[in-house]
Amino acid sequence: MQISSRLRKERERLKLTQSQLAKACGVSFRAYCDYEIGKTEPKASFFFNLHELGADIMFILTGKKLPDIEDINSDETEIIKYYRSAPLSVKAAAYGALTSTSVPSGSTSIITSGSNQRIAGRDYNETK
Structure with a gap:
């Protein structure tokens, strides 16, 4: 075309x-x-x-359409910047986390088990 x-x-x-x-x-x-x-x-x-x-x-x-992102906020813009500069392994993990169906939609809690859990590159420990 x-x-x-x-x-x-x-x-x-x-x-x-x-x-x-x-x-x-x-x-x-x-x-x-x-x-x-x-x-x-x-x-x-x-x-x-x-x-x-x-x-x-x-x-x-x-011939490539722009995505409709008119209502993107500053937090989302920051996430996009981090994503673009991240290594492929981090991008894959982020994509997996965002598309996972293991957590019901609308859930606001984080469930972990075992020790030394890592969330977003940090050690998870609620008592800290």
């Missing part, structure tokens, strides 16, 4: 006509039609204006 066809898909997702999108992005109707048929490619200023309308520019340019 080319930029031109992804551009059309995003326009349709935004429920805009070619004319409406062209006007909102500051280009002529003819210029916009040329973008959608692949005759010419838009300039950076067009993509900036298109982004302001809510278009997924990453999808248009690469």
Whole structure:
């Protein structure tokens, strides 16, 4: 799929006509039609204006959709930073912990047994 066809898909997702999108992005109707048929490619200023309308520019340019993370909080952002810099073994453990079904959903307690339990890289001992 080319930029031109992804551009059309995003326009349709935004429920805009070619004319409406062209006007909102500051280009002529003819210029916009040329973008959608692949005759010419838009300039950076067009993509900036298109982004302001809510278009997924990453999808248009690469074909990869951005995840919807508009309501991510600072704790989640920090976790993502740690995850990205972690070794593969830590990423696998984190993924396993988050996708495990051994703890009922909604549970807020941590259950451990035995001695020298490790939780998040620290020794677990409730009496400390």
